[in-house]
Amino acid sequence: MLDIAEELARWAAQGRDFAVATVVAVSGSAPRGPGAALAVDGSGQVVGSVSGGCVEAAVYDLCVEALQDGKARRERFGYSDDDAFAVGLTCGGTIEVVAAAFPAAAxxxxxxxxxxxxxxxxxxxxxxxxxxxxxxxxxxxxxxxxxxxxxxxxxxxxxxxxxxxxxxxxxxxxxxxxxxxxxxxxxxxxxxxxxxxxxxxxPPRMIVFGAVDFTAALVRVGKFLGYHVTVCDARPVFATAARFPEADAVVADWPDRYLRHTATDARTVLCVLTHDAKFDVPLLRVALRLPVAFVGAMGSRRTHDDRVRRLREAGVSDVELTRLRAPIGLDLGGRTPQETALSIAAEIVAARHGATGLPLTATRTAIHHPAPDTPARAGRRLTCPAVGG
Structure with a gap:
């Protein structure tokens, strides 16, 4: 239910009774993963989604029933070849949903x-x-x-x-x-x-280097995707909050110096839009050695070829260069800042999920890629007793 935390926090502060249906298990191709939730309050208002529309009405009814008697419900929804009109997932997968009530006095x-x-x-x-x-x-x-x-x-x-x-x-x-x-x-x-x-x-970080005309559009898309977005540029006259009001932070600093001293992690996305060698080369020399999720740089193919030559001269290895996505973005044919931002965002999403970026009509693979396996859990392990003598 944390995916709809903002709405539920407001309901809780207002003292509303509500029930939440949460996806607890998924098998096959399903539109939402574990944790996806739909909530209903005492007046029938609804927020969230567990399936993208396939079984929402049935799940809504489960929440209403849970609110009425306070008892949790567990239901499995799948696809039925025998009954095309049965409630289920048209994608062919299966989800298990638990609906539980959380009245104000609970x-x-x-x-x-x-x-x-x-x-x-x-x-x-x-x-x-x-x-x-x-x-x-x-x-x-x-x-x-x-x-x-x-x-x-x-x-x-x-x-x-x-x-x-x-x-x-x-x-x-x-x-x-x-x-x-x-x-x-x-x-x-x-x-x-x-x-x-x-x-x-x-929220994961997106750092956009270069206060250029494409940056405002990419900031907007980055926020839409749930990133904490920072804009960094060495030119104070361009790196202003007034020019990028939707950014979480705007920093006037040399890009490579800022990147060396700011926090990044395995979910961080770095987008280099300056396409100016005096900024790009020292910045990318740092970026390509960080364990971040994505490093992309804007520029024509000619600019990129020159950039690669300069990076090699600066000591960047061929292995490190394989991490650089440039020219940044998928081939959507876009020209405007908004279309370019969409192209960049599409490549970031595809990279995050290990997807091809190809049209689905040209592929026969699963639409919904499986989530990464959960690493072994930490903590003290207890040995299950043996059965029998």
Whole structure:
């Protein structure tokens, strides 16, 4: 439900009763992954989506029923070849949805409100709750932060809380949302408890170098995609907040110096739009040696060939040059700043998901690429007892 945290935080602050249906499992081709949510308040207002439209009406009804009697519902939606009019996913995949009510007076509502507010403010936070298990556990809420601190609990069972906190902390660190099968005593053995952990991360960074005419359009698209967008240019007269009001930050500094001293990570996107060798070469020499998600540079093919020559002369290796996406963007034929920004954003999205960028009509691969495998979870492992003698 953290994907609709802003709306739910507002509902919680207003004291509204609401129910949330959350995708807890996906198989095959499905439009939304685990954590996708649809919520309904006491007046019938709805926010969010679990399927892009295929089963929204049925999921809405599950939320209304949960609000009426306070009981959680678990439902699976797939595609039926036998009944074309049955409720299901036309994409052929399957999703499992849990709908649960969160009335204003519910236990754990205060902790839930804190988690929603933190996520809405862009803070990294994990929300853990039991979506399958004994009734006394279904109302529990755990809020876990990156430093391992936590609030709330799962039905007054300290052993289960300790394991759940460790699992949530590990999944938050990996940036993953998913389920974990546990026993009621907190052992890492399937034992009738399914824990759903939703990870809300700080927005990834997009740093756009060059305060040029294409930059404002790329800032707008970057914000739309959920990035924290910074514009950097060495020329103070051009690097102003007035020229880029939608940017989160505008920095007047030499690009390579700024990049050396600012925080980046494996989700950071670097877009070099200056196409000026005195800025590009020292900047890219730094950028191509950072473990970031994407490095792209604007310019004609002639400009790029000259840039590559200069980068080699500056000591950049051929292996490092393979990380450079230039000329930046997919071949959409666009010319305006807005069309160019769309082209750049399309390449960033394709690179993030390991996609080809080809028209879907020209491919026969799955439309929805599988999410990366979750790394091994951290924390103390408990050995399941052997069965039999």
């Amino acid at each position: 236990p754990g509502r205060e902790v839930l409100a804190q988690a929603l507010t933190a996520a809405a403010d862009g803070e990294a936070v994990a929300l853990a709750r039991v979506v399958r298990g004994p009734d006394e556990l279904l109302d529990g809420i755990l809020l876990v932060r990156p430093d391992g601190s936590h609030e709330g609990g799962l039905g007054g069972r300290p052993e289960l809380d300790r394991t759940a906190v460790a699992e949530a902390h590990a999944l938050l660190g990996a940036g993953h949302t998913g389920t974990v099968e546990l026993s009621q005593d907190g052992a890492h053995c399937p034992g009738g408890v399914t824990l759903l952990v939703e990870s809300g991360l700080e």
